[in-house]
Amino acid sequence: MKRFFLPLSAAVLVSLASCGDNNHSADTAGNTATDSTMTDMPAHDSAAMNMPDAATAAPGTPDPNGPTAPHATDEEFMKSAAHSDQNEIQQSKMALAKGVTGMVKEHAEKMIADHTKSTNDLKAIATKKGVTLPTDMDAEHKAMAPEIEKLSGKAFEDKYMAQMVTDHQKTANTMAAHEKMTQDADLKGFISKTLPVVQQHLANSQKHSDMKM
Numbered sequence: 001m002k003r004f005f006l007p008l009s010a011a012v013l014v015s016l017a018s019c020g021d022n023n024h025s026a027d028t029a030g031n032t033a034t035d036s037t038m039t040d041m042p043a044h045d046s047a048a049m050n051m052p053d054a055a056t057a058a059p060g061t062p063d064p065n066g067p068t069a070p071h072a073t074d075e076e077f078m079k080s081a082a083h084s085d086q087n088e089i090q091q092s093k094m095a096l097a098k099g100v101t102g103m104v105k106e107h108a109e110k111m112i113a114d115h116t117k118s119t120n121d122l123k124a125i126a127t128k129k130g131v132t133l134p135t136d137m138d139a140e141h142k143a144m145a146p147e148i149e150k151l152s153g154k155a156f157e158d159k160y161m162a163q164m165v166t167d168h169q170k171t172a173n174t175m176a177a178h179e180k181m182t183q184d185a186d187l188k189g190f191i192s193k194t195l196p197v198v199q200q201h202l203a204n205s206q207k208h209s210d211m212k213m
Helices: 002-040 043-049 074-097 102-128 139-149 153-181 185-212
Strands: none
Touching: 074 102, 074 139, 074 153, 074 185, 102 153, 102 185, 139 153, 153 185
16 A cells, blocks of 8 residues: 555655745746736836725825826926915915915915925925926916805805815825825925925814814
8 A cells, every 4th residue: 555655656746846836936926917917007007006095094195086186297297286375375365365264374375385395395395396386376266266256254154165175185085196196306305305294284174174063
């Protein structure tokens, strides 16, 4: 029995080894295909994959599923960032003109101060690179401004703060994505300094929205 069993066992082992080699080859081919696919992915897609999950992200954290506007070039990004500053500055000036009070007033004042500083910082970089920045809100915010201006009291405050959440989420997403995409040291430095401020604005806006619930 022992003499019969040993040759049979050897044959089984040889067969298993052959199957293992075949599976290893298939796995290697599969991994190569996956690596090739990942390499060919656009940079902004890779950045989005690395962002925190929306369900577990802390307040103020860029949301990969939220509104965003990734840009292919540094010039597009700078112009978008300048529009974002103006969106927040001009909406906040409208809020102060409406006579908002308390936390909303403090928020509006902070928006004007922080986004004015951001504009000045970005302008220095844009001038260095020959880029002319816009000095007004983007088309979307210009279109919605008349409707917001018709509101007053709590209705205005709620709409203003809700828009702050939307706007700062979009800006935070865009900055986080472009920081990974750009090769420009000046813009990387600008984003690393400005993004935490935008995230704080977002967290404060979200806090106000939660308090209404």
